[in-house]
Amino acid sequence: MRIVAVVNQKGGVGKTTTAIHLAAGAAEAGRRVLLVDLDPQANATSGLGLESVPGKSLYPVLLGQARAVEMLQPARQANLQVLASELDLAGAEIELAGLENPLLRVREALAPLRHDPAFDLVLLDCPPSVGLLLTSALVAAEKILVPVQCEYFALEGVGKILNLIGKIREGGLNPDLSILGILLTMYDARTRLSQQVSEDLRQHLGTQVFRTIIPRSVRLAEAPSHGRTIYEYDNSGAAAASYRQLTSEFLSRL
Numbered sequence: 001m002r003i004v005a006v007v008n009q010k011g012g013v014g015k016t017t018t019a020i021h022l023a024a025g026a027a028e029a030g031r032r033v034l035l036v037d038l039d040p041q042a043n044a045t046s047g048l049g050l051e052s053v054p055g056k057s058l059y060p061v062l063l064g065q066a067r068a069v070e071m072l073q074p075a076r077q078a079n080l081q082v083l084a085s086e087l088d089l090a091g092a093e094i095e096l097a098g099l100e101n102p103l104l105r106v107r108e109a110l111a112p113l114r115h116d117p118a119f120d121l122v123l124l125d126c127p128p129s130v131g132l133l134l135t136s137a138l139v140a141a142e143k144i145l146v147p148v149q150c151e152y153f154a155l156e157g158v159g160k161i162l163n164l165i166g167k168i169r170e171g172g173l174n175p176d177l178s179i180l181g182i183l184l185t186m187y188d189a190r191t192r193l194s195q196q197v198s199e200d201l202r203q204h205l206g207t208q209v210f211r212t213i214i215p216r217s218v219r220l221a222e223a224p225s226h227g228r229t230i231y232e233y234d235n236s237g238a239a240a241a242s243y244r245q246l247t248s249e250f251l252s253r254l
């Protein structure tokens with residue numbers, strides 16, 4: 001089983017959209033997938049059409065009050081389970097800080113699943129703020145995937161994440177953490193800026209940048225309000241095609 005965190009300390013760059021569509025895409029490709037929603041805003045949970053139910057989430061697992069396996073919710077799609085978020089997760093940052101080894105909580109929560117043949121892949125949809133939840137996710141993950149919006153300062157943003165990864169590695173909590181790939185999102189082929197950001201990132205980061213680029217798509221922005229993935233909402237469109245292509249690139253990199 002592989003654990004991949006979808007990370008960027010900026011909000012609105014496409015983390016949740018990417019986590020949902022890699023999870024659903026990999027499930028469609030026959031992998032048994034668990035999507036863990038670590039963001040108190042619960043966008044991954046609702047984007048898949050699931051309810052954020054108090055007491056049925058990652059939250060009690062982090063606090064040691066329940067086991068992950070008891071908290072899973074099946075998505076509509078076969079092969080896809082969700083460890084949902086709930087609003088209480090916002091308070092977990094503070095509650096965790098009072099516990100022993102708070103940074104190991106996510107890793108420990110997932111540990112029983114590690115050798116569970118029911119899962120091939122765990123995707124962690126991370127919150128934007130650099131706090132205990134995000135750091136704990138980085139301690140639990142083997143690889144990270146960084147979605148980057150095609151806008152000015154994109155490169156600086158990536159630099160900050162690479163720094164954070166470096167600190168986690170050097171701190172000894174997760175010495176093997178590595179980058180699976182950097183993903184350009186919300187690409188608008190009509191703008192010079194999108195092209196420039198894409199060229200810049202490839203020049204500095206080379207093959208760390210996924211070949212697949214996710215275009216800006218109104219359909220993609222609409223889908224979560226219907227609780228559906230783009231594969232359900234607009235399966236023949238360009239956005240669904242790009243996330244399918246990303247899924248296959250992602251799976252071959254793994």
Ligand SMILES: Nc1ncnc2c1ncn2[C@@H]1O[C@H](COP(=O)(O)OP(=O)(O)O)[C@@H](O)[C@H]1O
Nearest residue numbers: 011012013014015016017186215216217220221
């Ligand atoms: N490629 C895209 N084209 C257009 N809108 C997008 C795209 N990717 C994401 N969005 C929309 O942009 C907003 C932020 O995306 P989201 O995945 O929630 O980012 P994050 O999890 O990083 O905050 C959401 O409303 C989402 O539906």
Ligand SMILES: [Mg+2]
Nearest residue numbers: 015016039043
């Ligand atoms: Mg999000």
